[in-house]
Amino acid sequence: MNGRSSGDKTDQSRGVQSGLLLESSVIRLLERLSVSAKGRIRGTMQGKRRSRSLGSSLEFADFRPYVPGDDIRRIDWNVYGRSGRAFVRQYWDEQELQVHLMVDVSRSMSFDAQARNTGGDGRHAATAVASAGSSGSTSKLYYALQLAACVGYTALAGEDRVSARLFADTAREELPPLRGRGSSRRLFQFLTDAWTASLQAQEGKTATGNDDMSSAFNSPSSLPRRSGQTWLFTDGLYAEGVDRVLSALTGAGQEVVFVHLLSPDELRPDLYGELRLIDSELQTGKDVALGTGVIESYLQALDAHRNEIRTLCGKRGAGYLFVDTGIPLERTIHGVFRASGLLRG
DSSP, X not given: OOOOOHHHHHHHHHHHHTTOOSOHHHHHHHHTOEEOOSSOBOOSSEEEEEEXXXXXXXXXXXXXXXXXXXXXXXXXXXXXXXXXXXXXXXXXXXXXXXXXXXXXXXXXXXXXXXXXXXXXXXXXHHHHHHHTTSGGGOOHHHHHHHHHHHHHHHHHHXXXXXEEEEESSSEEEEEEEEESGGGHHHHHHHHHHHHHHHHHHHHTTOOOOOSBGGGXXXXXXXXXXXXXXXXXXXXXXXXXXXXXXXXXXXXTTEEEEEEEEEOHHHHSOOOOEEEEEEOTTTOOEEEEXXXXXXXXXXXXXXXXXXXXXXXXXXXXXXXXXXXXXXSOHHHHIIIIIIHXXXXXX
């Protein structure tokens, strides 16, 4: 348990029900940040980021010889005076960054809240919302939606374009591209609806999962249509397919950021004795006798899985961010996102 007060939980629950995933203190923090991109931007609309193309910004790029038809106002007369030859000044264009948010809504992402829902008195969605905020039991999905809201709001405030998509065993709902700070309400509502739908699916036992991550990205329509930056929010609990997803996204012209979320229960399991463990994705079970040796083997396997995903990201040129959902959101923004340089300011 993280020691948060019940008042904090109430505030968070009220925020979700009103379509507000982020508290005002987080919004104020995001106002000072911007989304960082590795390279020059290839977009379609005027923005604030240097493009790969030449255009009309105030940032000088290069000289080239004058040819008939060029704007004579761009001739550098100082160079002409020294060399006797006419050269025009060229400037970089500035375009917007296309930010794509992809959130994993498969069964394992909601496993904490689901366990609490089904473990006792059948409490419904509103109770699960409240329990999602405690640090020791934070739902990975709720946390992932909050982080997506943070990145999306930062991009919208920086005049970048933002779209969002949910995925599980297949590609799910999609939010068309938005632009401008005023569009943030639509983004927040989309993400809040995703959380509500997840709770309803858990309650109705209709949530789905898969052990192959690439099954949701097999169709060309499931990939971003414009080059840009894609943020993947997932627990990475897939037996296969992570490499194929990274390859497909980079092939689609995406600068990929893999945000890997795991809960405190997964990182620091407090289990002992004879238990039946349930596969959070496939819902299959296995009887085990848990002792110190088994827990140590589990932690070694978990570290190996994290390192494998980090290595795959490195090979594909993707960013890798690891998030412990037991850590308060603002600390994650400072300690993980800003420290990585992907959010700066």
